[in-house]
Amino acid sequence: MSMASTNPHQTVADLRGMYIKTARDDLLRTQLDRLLQCNSDGQPIPRPVIFTKTGNDEGDTRGVVLVEGAGGGKTSLIHHVLSTYPALQSDDSECRRWLGVRVPSPATIKALGLEILRASGYPEVSSSRKEWDIWKLVRHRLQELGTAVLWIDEAHDLFRAGKQVEDILKMLKSVMQGPGAVIMILSGIDSLWNIASYDDQVKRRYAKVSLPAVSAASHEGQLVRLMGKYCEKAGLLPPPSSDLISRLVFASRGRFGRCIENIIAAIEAALLRGDSQLAVEHFAEVWAMHEGAAPGKNVFLSSRWTEIDLSKLHLAA
Structure with a gap:
């Protein structure tokens, strides 16, 4: 059941208050x-x-x-x-x-x-x-x-x-x-x-x-379900991107908590835009803002994202 309200900030606060047992x-x-x-x-x-x-x-x-x-x-x-x-x-x-x-x-x-x-x-x-x-x-x-x-x-x-x-x-x-x-x-x-x-x-x-690190190979199904649940609660359609989970895990440095934080941040961006579906562009927007990534080093946009050195995001390409 959707918990989305007319106030995007309240919806995001509700999402952050959720706990997902694993x-x-x-x-x-x-x-x-x-x-x-x-x-x-x-x-x-x-x-x-x-x-x-x-x-x-x-x-x-x-x-x-x-x-x-x-x-x-x-x-x-x-x-x-x-x-x-x-x-x-x-x-x-x-x-x-x-x-x-x-x-x-x-x-x-x-x-x-x-x-x-x-x-x-x-x-x-x-x-x-x-x-x-x-x-x-x-x-x-x-x-x-x-x-x-x-x-x-x-x-x-x-x-x-x-x-x-x-x-x-x-x-x-x-x-x-x-x-x-x-x-x-x-x-x-x-x-x-x-x-x-x-x-x-x-x-x-x-x-x-x-606690083992998250990997796309072992946790893709779980993260897809979690993302779908969050989207449902926020009143959004889930994203269509086929490699989004792999990018998400990489951008989150294999940390489960960071994956959740990035999902919720992307949902917030979608709600503030008034969009009806979560998309890779929402992840790219908030990740670039939080990480200070230089142009060409956005994991969610680059075609060669696996080659990005996450320790040097702020340096010019």
Whole structure:
């Protein structure tokens, strides 16, 4: 059913608010299934599985490092999965079964601890407090809220801050042990895994989830369906171009999120023009504007688009 309105901007806002579930969602859901305890009926509950518990050792939880190139849509993916995973939902306003934060600026472990406290609704804490004291508050706060999953987005920025990787991982590990231990999800660009997995102990504690790049060969059918769905919602006919998907994937650098952004931007251009059908010209218009492509280097117009170097779009042909 069409959701198009007489206001093109509202239609585009509605499109951006849509979430399209794909097989990518299942990759993260499978990890949550593995890391959460189950009740007698086999259903996950908001309590992490505790691993390697021996003797007086309280054991620890496990985590996930999810990596994908910039513009892939990983942040939207993780937020949607955590927001809809049944075991992580609660009607209790005093309970936060999952908590997500983005690494702040400055990207220090102390600033991250303060950001977690702020996002949890904890009263303001002075930045003059010691690092370990702040993270002690973090552990207490997560336990108080009944938090099972802590998600840190753009985690690669944290490891660029100049502090030793070992020290950062040790602090993160502290909330994965003892009473109130949580499952840690770290997300970022491809380099995150190389930075974080500096030894076998880290590789044992974190499972790597790498979201594969999109290709026209493997994702054409899916992208055609998605584009058709968006066009239907916007009240437009789908585009006729036979090689549009290949151009779209190339122009989007193989990133799923960028493909969606480019589709919606092209639909916006069509609506603002008052056109009734989405066309390759709409993609060419918005892509050139966003990328600053020099004449002759527009992926959606050039007959030799596969030879275009996307790193040199602004240079004259």
